[in-house]
Amino acid sequence: MEKVINFTLKVWRQRGPKAQGAFESYQMEDITGDTSFLEMLDILNENLVSEGKEPVVFDHDCREGICGMCSLYVNGHPHGPEGGVTTCQSFMRKFNEGDTITVEPWRSAAFPVIRDLMVDRSAFDEIMQAGGYVSVNTGAPQDSNAILISKEVADVAMDAASCIGCGACVAACKNGSAMLFVSSKVTQLALLPQGKVEAARRAKAMVAKMDELGFGNCTNTRACEAECPKSETIINIAKLNREFITAKLQD
């Protein structure tokens, strides 16, 4: 049988980017273990609405761990204490009777709070726009099997490409660095022959944009890797550094 728990929820409430925020506490009762974390917040919001109060605002969409929209800092960890999952894929069975669960937004200079637990992550889009692509137009490229890619390389590229762009790496990093995010895209594309051609240009452009937008530097604390819900690895950061340094040497 699934357990049923009662606990206290401490939620960060903030009206807007410039407003002063504060924690508010809510008592949650009879929550079953098979309730997802976000469904638990739905229950809270349903209660608030029934009292005529405004619900807690948070980003969420697919609720199956792939869209990267949910972004809650739970008990001091992006996406919660359990590793390898997004907030939407963590379930209340992992919490205990009488717990106090603290929920905050991503905190980073580059991700300003919009309201409550919702932050603005458009900086990630801007980094992608700076160079996170292969410059190819829609049309008629060669037959796909004309480019042979070894299974090993394709698999590593796929792992790097699994990043969901949620921003947990930035939220986890004491410097607010976006290196894990940037390096995952750079690694994916630099590994593949299609993307190799402009690998240097891409690395420089994306890193420059990242710096411009106020993300911090990487000091190898590996917090990002530990908190990434998709287990992206800092080996990607090493690869990015190699691409970047090679590119700079060629300048």
Next chain:
Amino acid sequence: MTKIDSKIPEGQLAEKWSNYKAHQKLVNPSNKRRLDIIVVGTGLAGASAAASFGEMGFNVLNFCIQDSPRRAHSIAAQGGINAAKNYQNDGDSIYRLFYDTIKGGDYRSREANVYRLAEVSNSIIDQCVAQGVPFARDYGGTLDNRSFGGAQVSRTFYAKGQTGQQLLLGAYSALSRQIHKGSVKLYTRYEMENLVIIDGRTRGIIVRNLVTGKLERFAAHAVVLATGGYGNTYFLSTNAMGCNCSAAISAYKKGALFANPSYVQIHPTCIPVHGDKQSKLTLMSESLRNDGRIWVPKNLEDAKAIQEGKMKGDEIKEEDRDYYLERRYPAFGNLVPRDVASRAAKERCDKGFGVNPTGLAVFLDFSEPIARLGEDVVRQRYGNLFQMYEEITNENPYKTPMMIYPAIHYTMGGLWVDYELQTSIKGLFALGECNFSDHGANRLGASALMQGLADGYFVIPFTIQNYLSDQITVPRFSTDLPEFEVAEKEVQDKIEKLMSIQGTESTDSIHKKLGNIMWNFVGMGRTKEGLTEGLKQLAEVKKEFWTNVRIPGAKDDQNTELEKALRVADFIEMGHLIAYDALNRNESCGGHFREEYQTAEGEAKRDDENYSYVACWNYTGEDKEPELIKEELNYEFVKVQTRNYKS
């Protein structure tokens, strides 16, 4: 009376698209710069269209409701994308993909559209590989394939269980490149609320800025809707929470015909419903049916024991298991199309053979492939899906068989479009799941990604030029025109009305009621009586919503409850349309199963004589029944027959 002209080009099936492209009108590069196109949606169809328009030189405005284009629900597609490459040398061809799709759709789709889809499928794979999409590969470096339902070949390309993610990120990259160049302007956290029509042509949209709550106006020479399907009408579905049909419904209310709303796909392999607080259902990819075997106990006593928790699935002896798909459909086995597999699961559960406490679940079992291939191979193929299953259910699928049950997944119906993907309103186009065009009454697995990208990369870039070619002298529009004023006022009035109700029921609780009615009366098995009752209850829900919904907060501020309420208002309209169409269609075909119309063996019984048409519904006004307009389906090249997956 709206006239139907599907604009199918002349000529042999295989020549139609080439003929169209050879004779369509084009827009020259300097004129493209002067033409604005609005694209609503950034999923596979929307992002690929917006990126392609930008590359071509048009001035593009691209809107999405999420914080980034990459969040669109295409991202969640797991299994794969079909293409007729025949890399496996297993007898595939463009014709075979076309034929499987027509047959899979139960002979309710347009031949010309489906052939074009199959024809461009190969270019999609080439395009995505060129973008750096890391499809799975074989040791020799070539692309790998797997099989999906409704086909006897392996034509599905995949990237682990995250194919939709990788394809969407490819399109998002292409889109990002155009945003960087300035050809596409991106608007995130904006929701379309109304369409603006000037002298019979679509000229703009009214959107709500979801951060400020303000209404804003945008003008363009053409509007492209790529806003997905209406599965969330059922509340519980595999769709994302934000998926909605409001853009499509606003177009419908402005005169765009809505086609085949009753064709709703119920996916056979989803994690079963577990409680009334649940917000969504999670799909387990169809690719699992490549190796997994579906069964229930042969004996009712065993099923009862499992339901009561006295027995586990793995304790049932091999000879006491009923692999009902393999039994009923020997030729396709576990890989029958989705509608067939879903109905077969319902049939077993209705007879009492279900395998969880609610009796609404069947087993999807991997013990045989694990014994045959080893756990490592199975983990390599489906690892992330197994992990997801374990997270949600707290059960290890390597040890105990998965439990699955059908759930609402995709909608084949949508805005009616002609061969050019233009709706019945001039200058309004619909792509991807938003339109009705290619899947007939049932979509085959791995074909949604194919259609979304076909529409966006390889169809609309051609056909929109044919429309815009006579618009080159039309100057940009001012959003101060009275038509914009009126369209904005309509939305403003609706919002004010909603905010003024201040009743006692939350939007979600009414949405759940709507979902229950839809699932119970307009779900997997439909009857005349059930649909009539459903329509009655839908009217009551509508009344309750408009008199008793409670929305806190302010209208011109960020307000997530108001966002939901605006969507649910349209889901209620949509629910009525689905049920109304289902009641009209006195036959069973694909995803639409009317219990009165079945063979002695329980298979869907079509009525080609009377229902071989696309049901196009024309809006006639608030609370008035819609008018039916028929587009007859003429099969010139394929012999229409009863679907057979047995031999």
